[in-house]
Amino acid sequence: MKIFQKGKIKLTMTDQQLLGVNTLSDKTEIKNALIKKISDLDFEIDIEKIFNYIHCSKRLIKNAGSEVTLDDTVITDEYREVIKDFNTEEGYDTPEELIRYFEILYDNPTTRFNKLLWKSVLESLNKFDGKKLENYLQPVADFLNAKPFLKSDVLLLIADALPFGKFFPKVKNEQNAAFWQQYGFVHHLLAAGNLELDLHADIINTGQFSSSQLDDIYNRLMNSSNYYRNNLLPQAFNALSDGIPADIKPLLIWQRELNILYKAVFIEKVDNIIDLLQNTLHNALTAFPDDEHLLYIRAKFLFHFYEPEQFKDKIIETLKIIPDHAKCLFLLGKCYLQLEIPRAALIIFENLKKINPLNMQYVTSAAIASRKYIDFCISKHDPKDNDKQYYVSIISTLIEKGMFDEVTVFADEAPKEDGDIRALLLYSKDVETFLVTGEKNKEKLIEALSLTKDKEIIRKIKEHYLHDLLYFSDIQSEKDFIFDYYRENPNDSMANYHMGMFYFAESNHEKAYDYLLKAKEINPEKISNYYNLARVTSMLGIHSEALEYVNIYLFYNKYNVIANEIYCDCTYALQQYRNAHNGAKWLLSICRNNEFDPKYFFYFTTSLSYHMDKIEGKYHNLAYVNDMLELYDEYPKPDTFWINDNGSRSMYWAANLCYKIGNYEKGVTYLQCILENVKEYNWPLLEKCKFQLLPECLHALQQYERLIQLLETPTLEVLQKHQDDPSVRLSCFYISYAYSVQGNDEKKMQWALSCIKCYQQMSDPPIDWLANNLLVNFQACLENNMKPYLMAFGNIYLDFIKIPQGGHVWLTHHFANFYSEEGNQDEALKYHQMCIEFGWIFPEEWKELVANSQDFINTAKLSGNLK
Known part of the structure; x- marks a missing residue:
């Protein structure tokens, strides 16, 4: 068996063929393919096959690519146009200015819920002292009274930015009753937020409505919710239904109306409104015929009014439109229970539990269906038959369902001395003990294996024997058992899985991949296959395939720290830096205190920095980056943070982000x-911190004295150990610049020369930059009559800049003049001659200098100085 092929992803081909999908990235095609596959299947007989297709579609959709979402790190051209009038650098010096900008933000639906923009405006108030800020309190409170529909996160920003403790009285009494009547609502908003609005703000704000229309809809929703909580159902319904034309009514309003009517009819048993419910449902489905929630409400309505047999036909019609709708599948399962079809009900509930294991309705319904299915099997059996195979089958099923008390009952009826039955009972006892204590009695399991010849019983016992081996050492110690198990069951998913895990433990990752892939292909429903395939392929460096596997695993186990770490490993390796950053952000948010790893911080900052490198600077969302840096500071750093390179490197990239967004002081703090x-x-x-990024940040802050104090001595120490070490080239450059600002020309040139010499030692020095820098320094030396440095810069230029440039003409001409003034005519003539020769290469650009050099040479000849 050799199926290991780097870069070829068997998962998508297998699922793609199973569902009959052509374009893997098209979620609509995947959904339509699922609908087509189940269209002719029987939802009772073929329910297992239907769920195979459903799980397959979920895996394909998970890897079809993420939903298109806005990139928080980017400010679009449209957004830049919206915010161009927001100049927050100077702050809002009067309450009137602040309220004017609040109104601009609030009245534009594209900016109303943008937390970062509100934050930017409010942060501009930081420069004011508390006394001045008190002048803003009543205008802001009046604004919130008039325009209250803001999300909680923005209200929290407002509450934090202004000292409202000075505005609201500490106690309520008769003297301030009028105040509380006017501003009590604002106090509640600032203290408790707008949780009701948070739930549906963005759902309604789709660009279809103006700001005033949004306020009307939000007001209706919140009033309706208040009525609903107080069980005033007619008022709750009327608050939504009156005044909004059906042709523009948002989907959420239809859904809320139907939820209210459903409660009135089926819970409160209100008479005479069933017709209203039916009419509203009809109108809603006319406007939104494919909405899954509306179809589900219709299904719930039918569940109450139809006989089970009629309902079964109707719910199956609905499921053929939305086959993966969990709530509709749940209703079908309940219907099957009513119709005494427990096997189909059990399959539905078990699969729903697999999709959402935390849903207690699914868990309890699966338990009820298990009980009914067992009872059904018992009812079909006559104990007088004493059929051994019946007892083997029923006891096996009971063990699988964890119904160990019933196993004991059936054991009393079953043939006592039969080896297969005895083996099953030993197996059952050990499974029960393991579920309670987490321990196995391997001697008893070996005894059970010795009692039976039944291949299926042997397979189950061996599967249990190998189940939940936590450590590689445990797996390696069971080598012989694992190999025997595989030889007996070469086409069994679990046998291949354990072979794969054995080779994983042996660090033979290619063989591990072969067996784990076969295990997945035999049983694509076992989620642990995807987890371990992701681990192995990641170690093999096949990151695109590993990413596919881990995406599927995370669909079912999104809180698994290691799986999320693999996701970050893969996206970072594939240079999907936005995904790597978002993955690290999620990973840090789910870590417990003992789970924080320096690598997660590295992915968080480094990926964000690399992602921003792909975006033009003017589109950087500075407020988002500042928010991320605040998060970075808040998360607890593990004890290994500084002894692990990933920790220190994460902080370096945090400083790099600060430099990108102009927050230089915070960058210096990190460094x-x-x-x-x-x-x-x-x-x-x-080297990167001290001699590159730190001087850049200090230079940007124009803190030149601090730059010299922090960098001059350590830079000198490096140069004393390693002459002209290129690692300190930037440090030398900025120290030179700092001395230039201070007017210390000697120190400036000293460090400028060191800078040039360090650049010369690079494997690939920036020739054009060096040429320009040498010319600039040469000219400064001319102007300040700094002879030693002038000669040094000039000679380096002519020696190092091999390809002639216009600068060669200029420099040799001025070099000649310098030597002429020094009285060294021989050197002057040499450099004038060089000027002429370089001038021939650039005949049109340097005519005047070349002519001057020629005149000097001619004059020298006439005076008889030439030999």
């Missing part, structure tokens, strides 16, 4: 923290 904690052995990181 100094690194320098205080990172040991000398991590030289590459120290």
